[in-house]
Amino acid sequence: MSENLLSTPLEALHRSLGARMVPFAGYAMPVQYPAGIIAEHNQTRQSAALFDVSHMGQAKLVGAGAAAALEALVPGDILGLKPFRQRYTLLTTASGTIIDDLMVACLPEALFLVVNASRKAVDFAHMAAHLPAGVTLAPMPDRALLALQGPKAAAVMARLAPEAAALAFMGVAETRVAGHACLVxxxxxxxxxxxxxxxxxxxAEGLARALLAEPEVGPAGLGARDSLRLEAGLCLWGNDIDETTNAIEAGLVWTIAKRRRAGWDFLGGAALRDILASGPARQRIGILPEGRAPARAGTEILANGTKVGTVTSGGFAPTLGAPVAMGYVESGHAEIGTSLALAVRGQLLPARVAAMPFVPHRYIR
Amino acid sequence: MSETRFTRDHEWVHLDGGIATVGITVHAQEALGDLVFVELPAAGREVAAAEACAVVESVKAASDVYAPLAGKVTENNAALAENPALANQDAEGAGWFFRMVPADPAAFASLMDRAAYDAFVAESA
Structure with a gap:
């Protein structure tokens, strides 16, 4: 593996489990373990899987006025976020495009942020440049992040951290998991x-080993993480959203809180107000290719022989046993059921616009 | 005479009675991971040596498969097209890709034998 890659606190564990390590966002990360991506994907859908996502950026935003300061940069309702609740939001540019997507949790002493690995330097610099006096961004590079995912995750947590097991979707708790102090x-x-x-x-390693020792849990790598999020219709920054895609065309208009639409008083607010009023020129859609050939990111999307868009994420959906994709098309072609063609290796493969998620979400609300 | 030879692109070629059967090696399928799609050359297609003539896709990515020899494709493996995982489960058996009649059967001898291929894989690891 190449020079100058960062490692997470679980690197030794990954290697001992036989992981195949690949460079990702500057880190050596496990793309898969010996079971393979499809088995790890199915493990997550059917039981529970443990992912190392320690490459992601964690930080606290501290100071009276932290929530108001963050609201100047995101379309979400942060002032209305109740203690020990979390929300998905976006850091937007002045034109309403997406610097990053992130999670924001309200803790008693601070806002806790989780941002994408490839964007943490950009995000932290952007936030620091816009914060008023008295509000401080404190990155937390000495913390690991683990994701325990799957229908049996709650049963595992009930044994190791009963307080966490009692959380509702997007709830947060400071509690011990297998004896380790955690924020869950x-x-x-x-x-x-x-x-x-x-x-x-x-x-981190002690916690990961305790979780992996539970009979329902197996390790899963970035390969399964990608196929799972694609089936769930969730955006990947760098593929499906970036600084060239605005929040409206990305289908993330729901992240603009009702209260924020009264004032549109956040960076990019005026631009997003105008795009919402006039309608976006293109839209992110789900795509079901006919046949078995996957259409990868970058594949041209055509309608009646004319290019109308591009695939931004695409691959094989193990749960469906078929290929799925998402991408952007001109707004006249975004209706569910619309027939499209995908240019794959010089052939035009038939496809149609499909609702997302491709596999229903199973969150506990 | 029946013998198996290997290419630097990680294909195997089994020559038997003038017909060459072609697939990807155990090492190749391990490196690719779970296979989910193959595109195979049609019977009757003339291929040049080292011409990209099949595609194999894992969950993560697509890769070309090259003709190990020049010649004419006689048959492809419909069972593999239906179930690409056959190339994971039995790469040098049921997971074969296509059969061909080599234009120059003598070219087969220029491919690596198993010992040479194993050394090539070990070297590039």
């Missing part, structure tokens, strides 16, 4: 019920 949220990136667990780096 009931959330994830698979469409399944599950938990994300922030823990001190030094305790």
């Amino acid at each position: 949220s009931r959330s994830g990136y698979t469409g399944e019920d599950g938990f994300e667990i922030s823990v001190e780096a030094d305790a």
Whole structure:
């Protein structure tokens, strides 16, 4: 593996489990274990799987006025976020495009943020540049993040952390898991019920081993994480959303809180108000290709022989046993059921616009 | 005479009675991971040596499969097209990709034998 890659606190554990390590966002990360991506995917859908997502950025936003300060940069209702509740939101540019997507949790002493690995430097610099006096961003590089995902995740947590097992979807608790002090949220990136667990780096391997020792749990890598989130219709920053896609065309208009639509008083608010009023020129859609050939990111989407868009994520959906994709098309072609063609290796493969998620979410509300 | 030879692109070729059967090696399927799609050359297609003539896709990515020899494709493996995982489960058996009549059967001898291929894999690891 190449030079200068960062490692997570679980690197030794991954290697001892036989993981195949790949470079991802500057880190050496497990793409799969010996079971393989499809088995790890199915493990997550059918039982429970443990993912190392320690490469993601964790930080606290501290100070009176932290919530108001963050609201200047995101479309979400942060002032209305109740203690020990978490929300998905976006850091937006002045034109309403997406610097990053992130989770924000309300803790008694601070807001707790989780951002994408590839974006943490950009996000932290952007936030720091916009914060008023008295509000401080404190990155937490010495913490690991584990995700326990799947229909049996709650049964595992009930044994190791009863307080966490009692959380509702997007609830947060500071509690011990298998004896380790953790910050747990009931959330994830698979469409399944599950938990994300922030823990001190030094305790991460002990916690991971305790979770993997439970009979329902197996390790899963980034390969399964990607196929799971694609089936769940969830965006990947860098593929499906980025600084060239705005929140409206990305189908993330639901992240603009009702209260925030009264004032549109956040970076990019005026631009998003105008796009919402006039309608977006293109829209993110789900795509079901006919046949078995996957259509990968970058595949051209055509209608009546004319290019109308591009696939941004695509691959094989193990739960469906068929290919799925998402991408952007001009707004006239975004209706569910619309016939499209995908240009794969010089052939035009028939496909149609499909509702997302491709596999229903099973969150515990 | 029946013998198996290997290419630097990680294909195997089994020559038996003038017909070459072609597939990807055990090492190749391990490196690719779970296979979910194959596109195979049609019977009757003339292929040049090293021409990309089949595609294999794992969960993560698509890869080309190259003709190990010049010649004419006589048959492809419909069972593999139906169930690409056959190439994971039995790469050098039921997971074969296509059969061909080599234009120059002598070219077969220029491919690596198993010992040479194993050394090639070990070297590039």
